[in-house]
Amino acid sequence: MLDARWWQRGIVYQIYPRSFMDSNGDGIGDLRGIRSRLPYLAWLGVDAIWISPIYTSPMADFGYDVSDYRGIDPRFGTLDDFDALVRDAHGLGLKIILDFVPNHTSDQHPWFLESRASRESAKRGWYIWRDPAPGGGPPTNWLSEFGGPAWEWDAATGQYYYHAYLKEQPDLDWRNPEVRDAMLSVMRFWLDRGVDGFRVDTIHHLIKDSELRDNPPNPRFRPGMPPHRELLRLYTTDRPEVHEAVAAMRRVLDDYDDRVLIGEAYLPFDRLMAYYGQDLSGMHLPFNFHLIGAPWDARAIAEIVREYEAALPEGAWPNWVLGNHDKPRIKSRVGAAQARVAAMLLLTLRGTPTLYYGDEIGMCDVPIAPGEVQDPFEKNVPGLGVGRDPERTPMQWGGGAGCGFTTGRPWLPLAPDADRNNVEALRGDPGSILSLYRALIALRRAEPALAVGAYAPLAAGEGVLAYAREHAGRRLLVLLNLSSHPRRLALAAGAGGARVLLSTGLDRAGERVDEAAELRPDEGLIAEAQGAPG
Template identity: 65%
Template sequence: MTKQPAGHLWWQRGVIYQIYPRSFQDSNGDGVGDLRGIRSRLDYLVDLGIDAIWLSPIFPSPMADFGYDVADYCDIHPLFGTLADFDALVADAHRRNLKVILDFVPNHTSDQHPWFIESRSSRDNPKRDWYIWRDPAPDGGPPNNWLSYFGGSAWEYDATTGQYYLHLFLKEQPDLNWRNPQVQAAMLDVMRFWLDRGVDGFRVDVMWLMIKDAQFRDNPPNPAWKPGMMPHMRILEAWSADQPEVHQIVAMMRRVLDSYDERMMVGEIYLPYDRLMHYYGTPESPEAHLPFNFALVLLPWDAHTIAQTIAAYEALLPPHGWPNWVLGNHDQPRIASRVGEAQARVAAMLLLTLRGTPTMYYGDEIGMRNVPIPPDRVQDPFEKNVPGEGHGRDPQRTPMQWDASEYAGFSKVQPWLPLADDYRQRNVAAQRNAPHSMLSLYRRLLTLRRSEPALSIGSYQAIAVEGDDTARQSVLAFVREVNGCRFLVALNFASHPARLSLTTIGEGTIALSTHLDRGGSTVQGDLELRADEGVIIALAP
């Protein structure tokens, strides 16, 4: 084990694990996961080797969008438990040296939030300007052409007051007016409420959408749009997203976090790298600690494309910016479904050896896949609004597969979403003591990452691959280094073998293979990578 250098914070050294609370563990037999269920599984997470859990929304909500429509920012939905249950979870997690990150949803509330009920009651209500209201267009239609992410117009007419309100998602999710200082003050107080309860940070939902164009100009058409793309992509979000003033808001949030010890903020931002980097802010006015980097979720799975993207990302990072990577989340298809089980092992090694903070998605560590959802079991409002387009998110939100018992150890009753057909074979209990399982691979990767600072905080250097045709076309290689300790990571994205020349890199010892069967082997000259194999090599000094 290499000595851990000082100077890096927990969120730079550590690994974040996203929990979708509805689907992690049911403790009370209602078919839905809850906080007490999460508490009961904390030892599993410690044994796995992660450092922080991020909880998708657990606030009171009508559940039009499963918690992303918040009706009260300072309480817990009874489905998940109580504030006392939350406090107990935080205390238990902290006793185990686990951090707790909450999902914060500042762009919009539920239409059942008391603020919106007041806002829509009359045009002269004191909270009218807490939301975004506009007069109809001259023809009586919506004020402009902005589109909802969930299909249709982003404007909903309210007959009571004769105006439209903006909702970039469901009509049950009206957008807050972040240009209003009262909204700013109220929402920053929400952050303080949870920070005072011991929360270690926030994942901020749709951070780049929080401010809209003050003139509400029409968005231009998207010339690249074609059928099958997301409905809102018919237009380019020139005026409804990523407005310059949003950075003032994010900096405001950061100042709140910086008034506490070692708290952090992850921003959900789907933007090209050149625009994403602005969300780090500047050293004088810092913003998000980690603007989410979704490249590995969205890119084609090939070595050349990913190598180029890593290089572009590293080159654009500001000097004060810390990188991060993610393979999947509650909105995106699971990695094992996207790239297949063999390459999902390669993806795990990539995620946990790249420079920066990795975020794992629950169940990926056992190779969970998207689960087909019968039409009568569909829950996701996106799928209901735009049926048949394949945009539904239920398949990647299905219950965690703990064991081979009737409901996979998740619940004693039928869960809110169907279980995978193979859950009796693919589960934690089956994989825990199986040396070549996906779970064993993740545990060894996480153990090695924690014990070797080069793999968590070391520098990153891309390696020009030399070798046979497969190696040059399908192998991604890089070196991680700290204090003279170097590791070579070589990943074969092909389903056939590759021979890699190490003559310019040096010799070393295999610390870990995705195939889990040749640790300790010495390599020099050439490295033979088998089909779908990744290796981590401790290079000789």
């Protein structure tokens, strides 16, 4: 599979633009800041950067409430800044993937302002407006993902509008062909400017039940869970008609050379697979988030990999995610030692890996004082620990007051250890986690077996996850000790031993492994098999 597409062989690096690099001292990251750090990303070795929303927005949900899909928010820069970013990125061999937010707009978008002006508005049908229930009140029991009812009363026109998230984020009606045409035109606008693909936000929310049936209660709901989980989202997400919309998006991308369509959908494997589309005419990569919530246990992870590989449609390309802007950071979930093992896991499984900014330097979740909370989810349902600010804090570039991120006051607080745990300090340390990430990425680039090779699980004892990657007769073994105890892993009889190519400690390259591999606590190894596959 040496002719694999760039998005199959490559590594995607997610940038949360408010937090990556501030060029003007206002405490908020921007496009010029990202542009200034492109040489670092090229040095790291990633292939593509996915940038969370940068469109014009009132920022009720930090860019996921779009008021102009063809504009750049002034906080981030201008269209000229964006064009310069694309040009420089492409000059360095980096691809640009934009976030696309098709499910909802801002309530300040001209489309919605016109829609709510009157029931007779030409754009009334662009959003989901409904009369009250027969006895009064919201038309259904549907709940907002961010807490409270998902229907907002509009006194001026005497109807409710639906919003899956904030009331400032009214949902578009994708059953309306005018809406679909307008949004597909937005995609073409950015593709014509040179973007290499889209990550499509919350794709499974795009179509709602045409009969407006109530969602059933969730029998697993318990106090302390986010309130929207009180109901099963049977009639508000993952409706069968969504796949027609996904296929329409894919047809747009297919009119351009070598672009990628990635979809966000938190779904079980059996339902996620449908987003590849009939005959693979849907998403190139429906995001696979299952490692994010998995127990950090070798047996559990091995089962997830097995189930996922078995579920993939023929010819579909896998992908893996360990962190993003909505979930706690991997180091905070598994600890510093296992964060290195997690890096080796992410970059050696079969499929496209997505790396969240800062994970390569071991950033942790940062405690946010009540008076500093920015996330609307946390503000709407305080006390449940749903806030996403801790994993969105500024990138740690160097020492000093702003740690190289800003000369002003950062929009979220910096980590307490940012002055010593940063790119500048770790880049010069040959044993750092940053050095490990760079070595893993370089090895993945050098070894087709890691980039596009077949995957095969290997028998392993308690606490150890082991598998082989093979391509064109070259076989690599990945041995991961997910425990804090030393482990011994016997190699298959007749395998002829192995030679270590890389260890998470960056200190065992070239070491010979014969009958058994001795794994230190919290250690991973990648070894070159010397004999016939066992």
